[in-house]
Amino acid sequence: MSGITLDRRVLFLGAGALGLSRWPAARAAIPTLRFVYAENVVPFSFADADDNATGLLKDDVDVVLAAAGYTQVSTLMPWARAQAMVRMGQADGFCTVPSVERGAYALFCQQPVMNCDIGIWHRRDDPRLQTVDSLDELATFRLGSYVGNGWATEHMRGAANMAWVSDPVSVLKMLAAGRIDAFVHDELQMSYLARGAGLTAALAYTVRPFLGTVVRTLALRRSLPECAAVVAALDGAILARRAELDALAQRVRLGMT
DSSP, rough: TTTTOOOOOHHHHHIIIIIIIIIIHHHHHHEEEEEEEEETTTTTTTETSSOOSSSSHHHHHHHHHHHHHHHEEEEEEOHHHHHHHHTTSSSEEEEEEOOOOTTTEEEOOOSSSSEEEEEEEETTOGGGGGGOOOOHHHTTTEEEEETTTTHHHHHTTTTTTEEEEEEESHHHHHTTTTSSSEEEEEEHHHHHHHHTTOOOOTTTEEGGGGOOOEEEEEEEETSSSSSHHHHHHHHHHHTHHHHHHHHHHHHHHOOOO
16 A cells, blocks of 8 residues: 555645645635544544643644645544544544545545554464464454454454453453463554553564555545645645654654654
């Protein structure tokens, strides 16, 4: 997915948003975009000490919008409500994983702001998961996940030995305690949470290519005036600020935020 290229029209529009040309009508109509984020999804989106939205996704959106000439008003809320707000036109956009359902009411950027490999979290003293090559083989292990994990819901809902709990930190603790064998998730978020829970010495992460990649990017409601032109501007901004976006993710990965 990271290899997606832009056509000439999108590149032209993106370059215009970065200063080579202007769209007065579009920018005058929506200088500020209303973005919504899932609450309490550390480190991607959560509340700071003053109860304001913060996190890696908000930082990414700030970088992209600033480069394209926009600002954002950001609001945290339950994820189902956030998606409904965009769908009903009560919010302008979000930063999330593209899907057919979301694409029906939101236009996604072609360029991702973040790519994360999906891998297997397991105990350091259990090397069996390092050679798993299929979902069928994975399903023979004791698995764990949390309610609301889209990947697990789609791919492992019917697994007979899947333990479901309320939050990802509880899954990591179950894994470290030996109550489950494996937890499928991306490395970025879970490494941050494992570090905060003091579990990094007990747990290891192994990338398995068959599991795929999580791609996150910006999307705007299709009912937004000049939506296609604004999304094209955001695509140009993502390309122009790629190094800065990657550096933000690396800081989270290394525990520097």
